[in-house]
Amino acid sequence: MSDDFQADRHPHRRRDPLSGRHVLVSPQRGQRPWLGANEAFDTGAAVHHDPACYLCPGNLRAAGTRNPEYPGTFVFDNDFSAVMPETPAPPAADRLFVAERATGAARVICFSPDHGATLPELSPEAARAVIEAWCDQSAELGARYPSVQVFENKGEMMGCSNPHPHGQIWATDFVPDELAREDAAQRGWLAAHGEVLLAEVAEREAGGEREVVANADWLAIVPYWASWPFETLLLPRFDVARLSGLGPNQRASLSEIVQALTTRYDNLFETSFPYSMGWHGAPFGGDARGWRLHAHFYPPLLRSAAVRKFMVGFEMLAEAQRDITPEQAAARLRAVSPVHYKRRPR
Ligand code: H2U
Numbered sequence: 001m002s003d004d005f006q007a008d009r010h011p012h013r014r015r016d017p018l019s020g021r022h023v024l025v026s027p028q029r030g031q032r033p034w035l036g037a038n039e040a041f042d043t044g045a046a047v048h049h050d051p052a053c054y055l056c057p058g059n060l061r062a063a064g065t066r067n068p069e070y071p072g073t074f075v076f077d078n079d080f081s082a083v084m085p086e087t088p089a090p091p092a093a094d095r096l097f098v099a100e101r102a103t104g105a106a107r108v109i110c111f112s113p114d115h116g117a118t119l120p121e122l123s124p125e126a127a128r129a130v131i132e133a134w135c136d137q138s139a140e141l142g143a144r145y146p147s148v149q150v151f152e153n154k155g156e157m158m159g160c161s162n163p164h165p166h167g168q169i170w171a172t173d174f175v176p177d178e179l180a181r182e183d184a185a186q187r188g189w190l191a192a193h194g195e196v197l198l199a200e201v202a203e204r205e206a207g208g209e210r211e212v213v214a215n216a217d218w219l220a221i222v223p224y225w226a227s228w229p230f231e232t233l234l235l236p237r238f239d240v241a242r243l244s245g246l247g248p249n250q251r252a253s254l255s256e257i258v259q260a261l262t263t264r265y266d267n268l269f270e271t272s273f274p275y276s277m278g279w280h281g282a283p284f285g286g287d288a289r290g291w292r293l294h295a296h297f298y299p300p301l302l303r304s305a306a307v308r309k310f311m312v313g314f315e316m317l318a319e320a321q322r323d324i325t326p327e328q329a330a331a332r333l334r335a336v337s338p339v340h341y342k343r344r345p346r
């Protein structure tokens with residue numbers, strides 16, 4: 001009997017150099033029976049304007065402000081912001097109960113006036129406008145705050161409150177934990193190896209078994225250390241540390257790849273694919289040594305539009321765990337059509 005290691009047969013751990021966390025890969029579990037929860041199918045919104053939607057043009061928001069008849073993207077201050085520009089500082093910390101002041105700004109960005117068109121369904125011009133808004137908001141808020149977290153929660157499964165395509169931007173006067181970990185890891189990698197960590201990743205993964213889609217400027221991969229089944233990492237193939245540093249051509253090619261990736265996601269289970277995605281760039285106001293801009297996509301789905309991965313049990317108490325290997329996940333995403341299923345003749 002051969003005991004040679006095979007990544008798609010033998011349990012093993014992989015390390016994420018960005019977060020320092022590990023994932024336990026258990027490919028031999030892929031065939032276990034499923035008797036747990038079946039999520040309802042997300043059939044997607046069919047309407048283009050919903051009179052009850054607080055994000056549609058011309059409608060009233062929850063706090064009483066009326067949206068303008070916006071023709072493209074629309075950014076507004078979150079009516080229920082998690083951070084405020086001015087807040088009093090808590091009392092001086094003691095060694096046990098540590099608190100610090102937290103200020104910032106939160107905005108909501110409507111991707112389009114169309115209530116029913118998600119990123120992959122937008123026209124190329126409309127998708128391009130979303131990229132512009134991400135970059136412009138980063139530049140504007142980055143002038144005032146060290147961290148500008150651009151993200152999108154998509155789908156009810158991810159706790160998104162409204163199907164109208166939208167994302168959020170939370171700028172903070174502190175560097176949040178995930179960004180701080182990545183900052184330390186990328187600076188540490190540069191110090192230890194004299195190279196930019198994610199430049200090395202992009203170079204070694206281009207055209208490889210974990211690539212999902214690529215163009216001349218960008219690369220989307222299922223990272224070697226992915227913990228969510230169909231998690232992807234979107235990387236520039238050139239040197240840039242922040243969204244605000246992207247030039248016009250790079251924004252155009254980014255728009256293309258975001259649509260190509262999200263189209264494949266939707267096609268995987270022929271559903272509007274839920275995920276949380278967001279951008280990480282070097283904190284503003286300091287040097288960007290070791291940094292490369294990137295986006296993470298964290299989708300919860302596992303084996304159909306109805307079956308999700310739960311990060312519970314061992315994942316909550318020990319470390320992340322996955323069954324399908326990152327290589328298998330990338331192969332599945334490469335195998336689906338590049339044309340969105342709603343645009344294909346049936
Ligand atoms: P999510 O669906 O991703 O949670 O985003 C909705 C955001 O929109 C949420 O942060 C804000 C919520 O506070 N919101 C408004 O600012 N105004 C409203 O009228 C409703 C929702």
Ligand code: ZN
Nearest residue numbers: 053056115164
């Ligand atoms: Zn709407």
